[in-house]
Amino acid sequence: EDKVVQSPLSLVVHEGDTVTLNCSYEVTNFRSLLWYKQEKKAPTFLFMLTSSGIEKKSGRLSSILDKKELSSILNITATQTGDSAIYLCAVEARTSYDKVIFGPGTSLSVIP
């Protein structure tokens, strides 16, 4: 059965800290790995990763995919209180139709 696992499930850090969020997956016919940020309701897209070893960056956020290890990490440097959110990892699989499987999310709290 297709599965996406995230760790840790929750994390509390102080402003300025660097955090690393982990995602691992077992999916048939992998197509891409996606990271989302969910602050209140609607998840907002952060990154899409398809190739192994290539880092995607956006400001203080970066992510990399390891297809050999079936995993990905999301790094946030110099955290701010505005980074407090749930970070969702999802994997898109290509079967007869494409489908997206989400992990449980990591709840990040950044305290001043």
Place this chain on the structure above:
Amino acid sequence: DAGVTQSPTHLIKTRGQQVTLRCSPKSGHDTVSWYQQALGQGPQFIFQYYEEEERQRGNFPDRFSGHQFPNYSSELNVNALLLGDSALYLCASSLIWQGSSEQYFGPGTRLTVT
């Protein structure tokens, strides 16, 4: 350019009742997917609609049904509500040729079943 919209924002229903949730996709999008997100969990795929037909379905019982209209908007219907149906229901829209990785989410409908 309006994004994905959903209505209502919040809803409280009693066990056994029926509910209808609505979604308007982002302008230009032709595919709508529905997800259920229980508290503390990631979104779980319910089903996807394209060309007014259910294209694929997740592991949800037949109590969950949907519809897509010619203008691409969609409804999610849940019959015989259970306490466990309490969740945030998210709608996401996309273009069929881009795949679900390019989907945009709406703000969700928070359903509480008492």
